Amino acid sequence: MQREKFFSDEVATMAFGRELALVLKQSPNFGAVIYLTGELGAGKTTLCRGLMRGFSYDGAVKSPTYTLVEPYELSTVNVYHFDLYRLSVPEEFKYLGIDDYFKTENICLIEWASRGGAFVPKADLEIKLNSLAGGRQSFCVSGSEKGRDILKRLFD
Ligand SMILES: Nc1ncnc2c1ncn2[C@@H]1O[C@H](COP(=O)(O)OP(=O)(O)O)[C@@H](O)[C@H]1O
Ligand SMILES: [Mg+2]
Numbered sequence: 424m425q426r427e428k429f430f431s432d433e434v435a436t437m438a439f440g441r442e443l444a445l446v447l448k449q450s451p452n453f454g455a456v457i458y459l460t461g462e463l464g465a466g467k468t469t470l471c472r473g474l475m476r477g478f479s480y481d482g483a484v485k486s487p488t489y490t491l492v493e494p495y496e497l498s499t500v501n502v503y504h505f506d507l508y509r510l511s512v513p514e515e516f517k518y519l520g521i522d523d524y525f526k527t528e529n530i531c532l533i534e535w536a537s538r539g540g541a542f543v544p545k546a547d548l549e550i551k552l553n554s555l556a557g558g559r560q561s562f563c564v565s566g567s568e569k570g571r572d573i574l575k576r577l578f579d
Contacts, residue, residue, distance in 0.1 A: 424565045426578045431558040436466045440473020446576045447530060453500065454528040455569060456544050458536045461552035466559045467534045470550065471504050478502065491519060506534040513540035548573055
């Protein structure tokens with residue numbers, strides 16, 4: 424299942440992240456693996472920031488480039504934001520102790536998932552972002568039944 428949406432500015436990208444958080448919150452078991460793909464500056468981290476606002480987290484949300492993962496362990500949910508851009512070999516990802524992060528009840532957002540190769544768990548949802556006409560075009564593709572359910576709730 425695939426859906427698209429245009430974000431005319433940063434506020435719209437953030438708002439979509441917020442909506443995604445609300446949909447996830449309402450899902451029975453709201454953990455998910457979500458890939459955020461697109462070039463540098465496409466808005467991946469911005470979307471993640473919007474999602475964290477949706478979970479009422481008001482602190483800084485920046486790309487965890489050097490640490491590879493930024494944990495947000497809230498009272499309601501654990502969100503782990505990965506940015507694998509600086510991964511030198513896929514094996515490095517394995518040594519992060521990924522089993523602790525990828526539990527069904529946790530939300531894992533992953534930028535540059537392709538750098539972790541086969542070690543990265545499959546996505547329930549992939550959100551692709553592209554620059555277009557001063558804004559961003561998004562393509563959301565489900566990779567599982569859970570992902571389909573999320574997309575239906577978001578768009579239908
Ligand atoms: N829909 C949008 N239209 C225009 N600019 C946007 C939009 N969404 C985000 N931006 C801007 O684009 C940049 C994206 O940065 P960031 O989210 O860090 O990208 P990435 O994580 O993909 O490298 C930020 O300066 C942000 O303000
Ligand atoms: Mg980023």
